[in-house]
Amino acid sequence: METILAILVGFLFAISVYLLLSGSLIRLILGVFVLGNATHLLIFVSGRLTRESPPLIDKGLKIAEVGIANPLPQALILTAIVISFSLFAFLLVLSRRAYRTLDTVDTDEMRIAEPEPDTQPMRGRDV
Amino acid sequence: MSDMAAWLLVWPVAIPLIGSALAIALWGRPNAQSAIGLIAITLQLVASLALLGHVWTNGPIAMSMGGWPAPFGIALAADTLGAGLTVAASAVALAILVYGLADTNIEQRRAGIIPLLLALMMGVAGAFLTADIFNLYVWFEVTLISSFGLMVLGGRREQLDGAVKYAFLNLLATTLLLIAIALLYGMTGTLSMADLSGKVANLPDDAPVETIALLFLVSLGMKSALFPLHFWLPAAYHTPLPTVSAIFAALLTKVGVYSLLRVFMIVFPDGGEIAREAMVWIAVATMIVGALGALAEADIRRVISYTVMSGVGVMVGGLAIGTELALIGTTFYIIHSIIVSAALFMAAGMVARAGGGTRIGDLAGLYKGAPFIAVAFLISGLSLAGVPPLAGFWPKVYLVQAGLQAGEYAIVAGVLASGFLTLILVGRIFALVFWREATDGARVTAADTASTSSANDSTLLKSALGALAALTFVIGVYSVPVVDMSSRAAAELLAPEAYIEAVFQSPAQTAAADTDSAEAPR
Numbered sequence: 001m002e003t004i005l006a007i008l009v010g011f012l013f014a015i016s017v018y019l020l021l022s023g024s025l026i027r028l029i030l031g032v033f034v035l036g037n038a039t040h041l042l043i044f045v046s047g048r049l050t051r052e053s054p055p056l057i058d059k060g061l062k063i064a065e066v067g068i069a070n071p072l073p074q075a076l077i078l079t080a081i082v083i084s085f086s087l088f089a090f091l092l093v094l095s096r097r098a099y100r101t102l103d104t105v106d107t108d109e110m111r112i113a114e115p116e117p118d119t120q121p122m123r124g125r126d127v
Numbered sequence: 128m129s130d131m132a133a134w135l136l137v138w139p140v141a142i143p144l145i146g147s148a149l150a151i152a153l154w155g156r157p158n159a160q161s162a163i164g165l166i167a168i169t170l171q172l173v174a175s176l177a178l179l180g181h182v183w184t185n186g187p188i189a190m191s192m193g194g195w196p197a198p199f200g201i202a203l204a205a206d207t208l209g210a211g212l213t214v215a216a217s218a219v220a221l222a223i224l225v226y227g228l229a230d231t232n233i234e235q236r237r238a239g240i241i242p243l244l245l246a247l248m249m250g251v252a253g254a255f256l257t258a259d260i261f262n263l264y265v266w267f268e269v270t271l272i273s274s275f276g277l278m279v280l281g282g283r284r285e286q287l288d289g290a291v292k293y294a295f296l297n298l299l300a301t302t303l304l305l306i307a308i309a310l311l312y313g314m315t316g317t318l319s320m321a322d323l324s325g326k327v328a329n330l331p332d333d334a335p336v337e338t339i340a341l342l343f344l345v346s347l348g349m350k351s352a353l354f355p356l357h358f359w360l361p362a363a364y365h366t367p368l369p370t371v372s373a374i375f376a377a378l379l380t381k382v383g384v385y386s387l388l389r390v391f392m393i394v395f396p397d398g399g400e401i402a403r404e405a406m407v408w409i410a411v412a413t414m415i416v417g418a419l420g421a422l423a424e425a426d427i428r429r430v431i432s433y434t435v436m437s438g439v440g441v442m443v444g445g446l447a448i449g450t451e452l453a454l455i456g457t458t459f460y461i462i463h464s465i466i467v468s469a470a471l472f473m474a475a476g477m478v479a480r481a482g483g484g485t486r487i488g489d490l491a492g493l494y495k496g497a498p499f500i501a502v503a504f505l506i507s508g509l510s511l512a513g514v515p516p517l518a519g520f521w522p523k524v525y526l527v528q529a530g531l532q533a534g535e536y537a538i539v540a541g542v543l544a545s546g547f548l549t550l551i552l553v554g555r556i557f558a559l560v561f562w563r564e565a566t567d568g569a570r571v572t573a574a575d576t577a578s579t580s581s582a583n584d585s586t587l588l589k590s591a592l593g594a595l596a597a598l599t600f601v602i603g604v605y606s607v608p609v610v611d612m613s614s615r616a617a618a619e620l621l622a623p624e625a626y627i628e629a630v631f632q633s634p635a636q637t638a639a640a641d642t643d644s645a646e647a648p649r
Contacts, residue, residue, distance in 0.1 A: 020299070028295055032302070039305050046313025073312075076261055080305060083268045087298055090275055094294055097279075098287045113289040113366050 005045045012038035025095045025105040032091060036084035040077045047073030133190035135181055136203040138174035139213050139252040142167055147245035157236035161228050164241040168221045171248060175213040182210045183612075187619065189258055189321075189629040197631045198322035204258035206626045208458060208616035212385060213255045215462045218598075219377050219469050220248050222591045226473050227370035229587035230480075235368065238280055246273035247374065254382045258630050260308055260394070261318045263386060267301050267350070274379060277371045278363065289366035296359035300349035307342035311394075314339070321630035323394045324623060340399030343390050344406065351383025352436045353443060354413040360436055361420060365428035365485075369476025372428065376435045377469035381461050384442045388457070391446060392620040393627075406447040411541035413440030418548035427475045427485040427560065430552055431468070434511060437545050438464045441526065444538040448529050454617035456525030459609055463510065463518045463599065470507040470595035474500055477588055478560065487556060492565030499589055501561040503596040508553030510599040513546040518602035521610065 012034055019031030047070040055071040057064045099105050102112065146167025150160045182188060182205050189204035191197055205213075224244065231240055250270030257263050274297075278290045312318055314334055315326040330336060349356040360380070364372055391399060391406075417437025421430045442464070445457030475485055481497045482490045494501045510517035523542055530539035602609050619626060 025291070032295065032298055035299070035302050039302055039309065042306060043309040043312070046309045048313075072318075076309075076312075079261075079265060083265070083272075084302075087268070087272060087275075090272065091294055091298070094275075094279065094287070094290060097282070098291050101282075101284050101287050107291070110288045110291060113285045113292075114362050 001049050002045055005041065005049070009038050009042045009045065012041065023107045025098065025107065028107070029088070029091055029095055033088055036080070036088070040080055040084075043073050043076050043080065047076075132181055132185070133188055135174065135178045136188065136190045136205055136256055139171050139178060139217065140203070140249055140256060142171045142174055143245040143249035143252065146170075147242045147249060150242040150245060151239075154239070154242075155237060157233055157241075160241040161236065164224055164245060165221075165228075167245055168217060168224050168248065171252065172214070172217040172221055175210065175217050175252070178205055179207075179210040179214050179612075182207055183615070187626040187629040189626075189632075191630075198317050198319035201262050202258040202319065202321075202630050203256050204321070204626060204630050205256050206616065206619045206623075206629075207612060208385070208388070208620060209255045211458070211612050211616060212381070212461065212465075213252050215465045216251050216255070216378055216381075217248065219465050219595065220244070220374060222594050223370060223374045223377065223469055223473070225587055226373065226476075226591035227368075229584035229591075230370050230476055231368060235280060240277065240280055240368075240370070243273045243276040243280070244374065247277065247378070251378050251382055255385060258320050258626075259318050260311070260320050260323065260390075263320075263389075264301065264305050264308055267304065267382070267386075270379065270382060271297055271301060274375065277374075278367050280371065281368060283366075286366045289363035292359050293363035296349065300346050300356075303342060303346035303349065307339055307346055310335070310339050310342070319630060320389065320393050321623075321627040324396065324627055327394055328397055336395070336398040337401050340391075340395050340402040341405070343395075344387070344399075344402045344409075347383050347387045347390065348409065348443075349383075351380045351387065351439050351443070352413075353409050353439060354416045354436075357413065357416070357436050361424075361429060361432045364432040364435065365426060369472060369479065373469040373472035373476070376431065376472050377465045380435060380439050381442075381465055384439060384446075384457075384461060387443065388446055388454075388620060392454075393623050396623070403447060403449070406443060407535060407537060410440045410444035410447050411537045413437065413443065414541040414545035415440075415548075418545040418552070421552050422548060425487055427478060427487060427556060428472070430487075430556065431471045431475055434471070434549055434552065435464075435468050437549065438468070438511070441523070441542055441545065444535075444542060445522075445526050445529070448526070448533050448535050448538060450529050450533050451614075451617050451621055452525055452532065453529035454620055455610070455613045456522045456529060458613035458616045459525065459606075460519075460522035462609060462613075463522055463602065466595050466599050466602075467507050467511045467519065470503065470592060470599065471511065473588070473592045473595065474504040474507060477592065478504075480588075482560070487559050490560040491563040492561075494561040495565070499593070501557070503592045504561070505553070505557055506596045506600055508557065509550075510603065512550040512553055514550065516603045518599040518606070518609075520603060521606050522613075 016031045016035035019027045050067050050069045053066055053068045055068045102110060146163050150163045153159045187206040189202045191200040191202045193200055247270055250266050253266035254263055257266060275294055278293055279286055315323055317323055317326060352360040364375055414437050417433050417440055421433035424430045442457050442460050445453040477500045479485045482493055510519040513519040513523040526542050527539050
């Protein structure tokens with residue numbers, strides 16, 4: 001099961017890298033989204049998978065007798081999901097604002113903050 | 128160690144959190160928010176000074192949240208490095224806040240700059256004081272999301288453009304950090320940095336330690352704007368409000384460098400050979416590319432953005448050498464850079480006020496109307512270039528000496544060359560913007576615009592900038608306290624036993640459970 005999930009994680013990473021290499025904001029957002037989910041799955045797998053045994057230890061025992069599910073990765077994923085969800089929401093709003101203000105979703109055309117240099121730094125207008 | 132002392136760890140994080148929450152509750156009342164901001168940052172400075180004092184006399188301290196003993200609980204821990212950087216960060220944040228109160232107008236403050244600034248300070252202090260590597264990621268995200276808000280405050284076209292690049296690339300970097308942490312957890316089964324320290328060293332030979340170390344280098348390097356992952360920084364840092372640029376330049380990249388120090392000195396004290404090898408050349412390239420990038424820019428704020436990057440190269444150069452002398456240099460340089468980066472962006476903001484812009488070619492003769500800005504800029508700039516007796520000189524002495532002793536001549540050459548290029552940059556800006564005679568009548572000089580900003584604002588702006596410029600001068604002339612602190616920090620990084628022991632013996636605070644769930648949602 002871990003092998004299958006590991007392959008799936010790799011597949012998702014490949015998809016997200018493909019999307020992130022694009023110049024379109026829409027694809028970038030999707031790429032970040034897929035990357036986040038692939039990472040959550042990675043955390044899940046790195047905690048090892050145990051089926052159908054809740055993380056409860058019988059009374060009087062210090063450690064569980066049978067292998068139990070690892071609760072920590074689930075807590076980590078929960079945190080990561082909340083964070084990536086809020087950041088994803090921000091990115092959506094930002095991209096929409098950027099599209100309406102800059103009138104493009106192509107990152108190559110976003111050159112307002114970094115325009116092509118029109119003056120040499122040494123030379124002023126009339127030095 | 129008494130239980131009460133461990134509570135010192137909580138306050139530098141909790142105070143800005145409370146302040147931020149109060150400021151949000153007072154939404155739309157900028158004056159009340161400003162007062163809360165000033166009080167909160169002052170208290171944070173006092174709390175972190177108390178923490179540093181305690182760490183200085185008693186050694187590293189730690190506190191486990193929620194009563195879970197280490198390594199299971201999430202601990203906050205402070206050694207000299209973490210406590211010292213918290214002090215530096217909150218001191219500079221106080222100056223930036225004072226500057227910001229005068230520099231921003233009522234509309235910008237109404238838009239929520241104070242709560243966001245406080246949230247940012249909470250994230251920065253949290254990152255400096257956490258002893259848990261997943262918690263470090265959480266603090267990175269806290270810092271990141273508040274910085275997003277600050278970045279777009281004002282919503283000009285240029286800002287949105289910069290923010291798109293800043294947001295996507297930084298989010299990518301933190302996701303890569305999370306991947307590295309997940310893989311590390313998968314191998315070791317622990318997230319406590321103190322516990323990782325021993326477990327990583329005892330991993331079987333076939334464990335992919337090198338890969339994970341490289342992944343940490345890539346993700347944290349991206350956060351700290353190391354070449355070739357630096358592109359987001361010069362694309363974004365010059366676009367937001369001057370106040371926001373100042374706090375970004377002062378703190379955000381330093382959190383990345385601090386985390387690199389933690390990860391490579393405590394988690395991978397031995398492993399990660401390839402990453403260390405690569406770090407030497409990455410550091411040199413960052414120094415040189417940063418300085419050359421600055422040389423090619425025609426806008427003061429973009430020049431300063433590139434010098435921030437160049438400074439990151441110098442800090443990481445010290446980590447790459449890795450000897451005690453080099454780490455002293457790195458720690459000192461981080462503190463120096465926090466002060467000077469903020470001062471330079473403040474000065475650039477004041478130049479924009481006085482001269483009507485930040486393009487070097489459009490400005491001239493500002494010395495006549497604004498001698499104060501000129502002198503403060505010159506002091507900060509020369510300190511950045513490493514001219515004695517200013518603060519920037521001493522860390523470079525340590526780094527050069529360490530590089531010569533360790534045979535890392537590339538780093539020595541990089542430090543000296545980037546210092547030389549920085550001197551040219553600073554000299555050029557000073558000569559053209561401040562010193563050159565304003566021959567063209569169209570040029571706006573400070574005298575013309577002085578009446579537009581109220582005298583009160585100008586006093587606040589000057590006092591904030593003046594305080595930082597004076598600080599870099601005083602630290603340069605009387606460098607003993609900072610050198611002592613950096614030496615202690617370097618010694619603790621090289622022999623982290625006390626830090627690790629503190630984490631494992633941290634008093635279990637059951638009463639802290641509530642604080643924990645509020646600060647670090649897990």
